[in-house]
Amino acid sequence: xxxxxxxxxxxxxxxxxxxxxxxxxxxxxxxxxxxxxxxxxxxxxxxxxxxxxxxxxxxxxxxxxxxxxxxxxxxxxxxxxxxxxxxxxxxxxxxxxxxxxxxxxxxxxxxxxxxxxxxxxxxxxxxxxxxxxxxxxxxxxxxxxxxxxxxxxxxxxxxxxxxxxxxxxxxxxxxxxxxxxxxxxxxxxxxxxxxxxxxxxxxxxxxxxxxxxxxxxxxxxxxxxxxxxxxxxxxxxxxxxxxxxxxxxxxxxxxxxxxxxxxxxxxxxxxxxxxxxxxxxxxxxxxxxxxxxxxxxxxxxxxxxxxxxxxxxxxxxxxxxxxxxxxxxxxx
Numbered sequence: 575x576x577x578x579x580x581x582x583x584x585x586x587x588x589x590x591x592x593x594x595x596x597x598x599x600x601x602x603x604x605x606x607x608x609x610x611x612x613x614x615x616x617x618x619x620x621x622x623x624x625x626x627x628x629x630x631x632x633x634x635x636x637x638x639x640x641x642x643x644x645x646x647x648x649x650x651x652x653x654x655x656x657x658x659x660x661x662x663x664x665x666x667x668x669x670x671x672x673x674x675x676x677x678x679x680x681x682x683x684x685x686x687x688x689x690x691x692x693x694x695x696x697x698x699x700x701x702x703x704x705x706x707x708x709x710x711x712x713x714x715x716x717x718x719x720x721x722x723x724x725x726x727x728x729x730x731x732x733x734x735x736x737x738x739x740x741x742x743x744x745x746x747x748x749x750x751x752x753x754x755x756x757x758x759x760x761x762x763x764x765x766x767x768x769x770x771x772x773x774x775x776x777x778x779x780x781x782x783x784x785x786x787x788x789x790x791x792x793x794x795x796x797x798x799x800x801x802x803x804x805x806x807x808x809x810x811x812x813x814x815x816x817x818x819x820x821x822x823x824x825x826x827x828x829x830x831x832x833x834x835x836x837x838x839x840x841x842x843x844x845x846x847x848x849x850x851x852x853x854x855x856x857x858x859x860x861x862x863x864x865x866x867x868x869x870x871x872x873x874x875x876x877x878x879x880x881x882x883x884x885x886x887x888x889x890x891x892x893x894x895x896x897x898x899x900x901x902x903x904x905x906x
Contacts, residue, residue, distance in 0.1 A: 575898075
């Protein structure tokens with residue numbers, strides 16, 4: 575079974591959250607016709623999208639054309655809204671989680687769902703995580719790289735990671751605003767092209783040096799976009815641990831040992847990059863991911879994996895077996 579672990583979905587419509595909860599930055603969807611719409615954040619343009627972002631039937635057409643059996647559905651990062659008042663943020667997350675669960679319920683053979691939670695408040699995030707897992711049946715949660723302005727090594731987030739472990743919920747980490755160095759990336763679409771890989775590398779390094787994986791080795795965590803720049807900076811991180819007392823005081827083993835507990839999607843935009851990722855972490859830790867339906871993703875993730883020239887067993891692991899382990903027993 576071929577599973578695309580990295581795809582995004584929004585509801586076709588939702589109520590005016592600004593009118594209900596106040597605040598001018600809530601995403602809203604402005605439809606132009608049956609197939610085109612614009613995501614606005616308050617009065618600011620964010621992104622034009624098509625019905626691929628909200629219509630499961632349109633999505634299934636593309637999946638069948640590309641030979642993909644199942645997609646994991648998650649919100650695009652603009653929908654995290656970690657800036658919001660916590661209770662409003664929880665209601666916002668609940669609306670999205672119920673929508674994703676409804677899409678999965680209508681066609682569980684073709685879709686799996688990822689929740690979102692209001693990580694600006696750890697207690698409410700855990701409450702929503704439990705609801706998503708125990709009531710809605712979602713087996714994964716998507717979070718940002720710096721949720722609510724906190725780094726992944728922040729002690730305030732550790733109870734959330736503990737809850738993910740205890741509830742057997744996999745964690746999918748996607749770069750989101752704020753991004754490291756964002757003030758230098760105003761031109762050339764650099765927040766997504768350059769900012770996302772750098773942000774992801776920093777987030778993984780924080781997770782490792784923060785001893786989260788040392789304390790929770792059973793936690794299943796996947797980073798989007800092939801881990802961004804992290805695979806190519808891991809050697810430097812490892813060297814830093816070997817020569818610097820700050821790093822040695824933080825974790826007992828070299829960073830590479832913890833990095834090999836992680837999962838990554840295959841969205842590396844290059845066959846050699848993908849082979850490097852698999853060589854470093856193993857095929858069992860790399861999952862097919864496309865970033866469907868957005869333009870910085872892969873238009874044909876199956877073909878992209880094929881271009882890397884893997885043997886059949888490796889390709890089978892990347893295309894589906896790793897996702898089955900990541901999402902949990904019976905999920906695929």
